[in-house]
Amino acid sequence: MTLIMRGPGLIDLAASGQDENHLLHALASTTANWKPGHYRYELRVSDGDDVLAAATGEVRIAPDLSSQTAGVDSRDHVRKVLDAIEAVIENRASIDQQSYQINNRSLQRTPLGDLLKLRARYRAELSAKKAARKGRGFGRTIKVRMS
Known part of the structure; x- marks a missing residue:
């Protein structure tokens, strides 16, 4: 089993273990050199011949x-x-002004209704991120069967 991450840096982690149970582990001295940022990951499982993408994400x-x-x-x-x-x-x-103009320059304000919609969208996104931190992501068991 191998975890491949691509983003600001290149990160490859080989899992330790056998049979059904594998553990991905990196020492602090290794992770200290990882560049911060957003990464795309793919968890690959191999039986020696075939390779299967068991999980992907960001x-x-x-x-x-x-x-x-x-x-x-x-x-x-x-x-x-x-x-x-x-x-x-x-x-x-x-x-209370929606727009105004001075000489050849004008300013349009975003309508309050649009701001309220944007706020609702970003509140929902923030709630989803908080929910994702409460148990989804790494640390879960992923069952894979190679045929």
Whole structure:
């Protein structure tokens, strides 16, 4: 069994084990050199002749938190966008102009209804990410049968 990950870096992990049970393991000294970012992964199983893709997906490798400096914005994309949308909605309460023009420049504001739809979409995406962290992903048992 081999885990192949491709993204900012190239990561290949061979599983240890035999028969039905395999374990993917990497030492901290190895993972310290992994580049942070989004990776596509494929878990491949082989019986010596045939190769089967048992699982595929995406995973994000986060930077080492202990190496981050003070003031780092550690929010992910979904949280940053959701916070920005909510800030615009909050400021909208004191601004009642939809658009205005000064000389040859004009500004159109996003309609409040569109902002509320965007907020609902990003809230749903954030909820899905939180649910995914509560048990899905690596660490689960994947049963594969080679014929």
